[in-house]
Amino acid sequence: MTGRFPIRSSLARAAIAALGLGSIASPALAQSYQCRLPAQLSVPAITPDAPPRRLPVTGYTLAVRWSPEFCKGREGQARHARQCSHRAGRFGMVVHGLWPESGRTWPQWCGSQRLLTARDLRPNMCLSPSASLLARQWAKHGSCMTRRPATYFKVTRILWNGLRWPDFDRISREDDLKASTIRTRFVDANPGWTRAAVGVKLNSRGWLQELRLCYDKRFMPKTCDRARFGARDAVRVKIWRGL
Amino acid sequence: MKPRSISRFEGWYFLAVVLSIVSTALGWSDMSTYTDAVIDESGASSRGMGLVLLFSSVAMFLVLALIFWAAIVLSRLGAARWVLALLIAYATYSVGMRIANTAMGLGLIADIAAVASAAIAVSFLFRADARAWFGKDDGQVSDQV
Numbered sequence: 001m002t003g004r005f006p007i008r009s010s011l012a013r014a015a016i017a018a019l020g021l022g023s024i025a026s027p028a029l030a031q032s033y034q035c036r037l038p039a040q041l042s043v044p045a046i047t048p049d050a051p052p053r054r055l056p057v058t059g060y061t062l063a064v065r066w067s068p069e070f071c072k073g074r075e076g077q078a079r080h081a082r083q084c085s086h087r088a089g090r091f092g093m094v095v096h097g098l099w100p101e102s103g104r105t106w107p108q109w110c111g112s113q114r115l116l117t118a119r120d121l122r123p124n125m126c127l128s129p130s131a132s133l134l135a136r137q138w139a140k141h142g143s144c145m146t147r148r149p150a151t152y153f154k155v156t157r158i159l160w161n162g163l164r165w166p167d168f169d170r171i172s173r174e175d176d177l178k179a180s181t182i183r184t185r186f187v188d189a190n191p192g193w194t195r196a197a198v199g200v201k202l203n204s205r206g207w208l209q210e211l212r213l214c215y216d217k218r219f220m221p222k223t224c225d226r227a228r229f230g231a232r233d234a235v236r237v238k239i240w241r242g243l
Numbered sequence: 244m245k246p247r248s249i250s251r252f253e254g255w256y257f258l259a260v261v262l263s264i265v266s267t268a269l270g271w272s273d274m275s276t277y278t279d280a281v282i283d284e285s286g287a288s289s290r291g292m293g294l295v296l297l298f299s300s301v302a303m304f305l306v307l308a309l310i311f312w313a314a315i316v317l318s319r320l321g322a323a324r325w326v327l328a329l330l331i332a333y334a335t336y337s338v339g340m341r342i343a344n345t346a347m348g349l350g351l352i353a354d355i356a357a358v359a360s361a362a363i364a365v366s367f368l369f370r371a372d373a374r375a376w377f378g379k380d381d382g383q384v385s386d387q388v
Binding site: 009010011012013014015016017018119 | 259260263264266267300301303304307308326329330331333334335337338341347354357358361
């Protein structure tokens with residue numbers, strides 16, 4: 001939950017909260033069945049794998065990953081232990097990343113003078129349960145959006161907190177499950193969204209991997225381009241439960 | 244004439260208000276991205292709504308700060324100091340969470356200083372001369388709390 005009144009001062013937030021008009025900020029949670037924030041956190045070093053590409057931002061994509069599918073076969077891997085071992089929690093949908101777009105391409109690895117700290121990462125550790133994933137998303141995508149990592153992660157939390165998630169466990173049991181079903185269930189749960197703004201990414205065998213939620217420059221839902229829209233409506237989908 | 248503790252309260256109190264505004268102003272540029280993403284009831288968002296909320300928050304805080312000042316200094320309402328003390332206790336918790344979860348910067352330092360100033364200000368309201376200033380209100384409220 002994020003404060004409805006976007007003011008930084010703790011005194012001001014306390015005063016407004018006392019009126020019952022604001023809500024108390026707390027770490028955002030993924031669609032997690034349980035999740036504990038880590039007591040200690042180190043910031044992984046990230047090395048760019050491509051040259052910087054600084055482009056004007058024309059929109060955004062919130063990539064949301066179906067964790068049971070991602071974790072299939074990764075349960076024992078140390079680098080995915082937090083998300084997949086079940087020791088730190090069980091996860092449904094988690095945030096892969098918030099990506100700025102620029103027409104048909106995207107800016108990346110814009111560089112930042114700001115040092116990423118554990119404090120920046122921590123509030124999002126139940127949202128995206130991997131420090132290396134968060135660090136990489138900031139370095140590759142977030143640095144092209146804002147100067148401060150804390151702002152990038154906060155915007156991600158705001159977008160996430162504005163979404164309502166249908167029960168994918170139940171959806172997985174629906175007969176004749178298609179990409180259109182997933183879009184319809186998401187739009188039904190999120191008034192203001194259209195099916196055209198919901199991308200569905202499947203792996204080569206038809207298992208649901210991610211949703212790609214398309215936003216315009218003002219963070220309003222917008223029609224996805226073909227690449228982000230992913231699977232066409234008629235494509236059959238399977239959802240790995242594994243929870 | 245106002246007792247010394249009330250005068251000191253006013254000084255520290257308005258310093259806290261100014262520091263709170265400074266804390267908000269220091270984060271203003273980075274708030275542009277933030278306000279773009281303020282979510283409305285339908286899960287959509289708009290730049291206009293974000294800025295309206297931001298300015299409304301500041302205006303509302305200033306109005307509330309003046310109301311508390313008037314209740315304490317002009318109306319001598321003893322109950323107001325207890326409410327203020329509770330708000331500052333919550334603000335202390337809130338700034339503690341902020342310290343734990345965000346990187347240290349000038350905005351956060353100003354925020355910490357604002358809460359500390361407010362705590363000092365409120366402490367003056369519980370001194371002997373201030374209690375006398377509040378008069379009968381003080382005893383009644385103290386019995387309730």
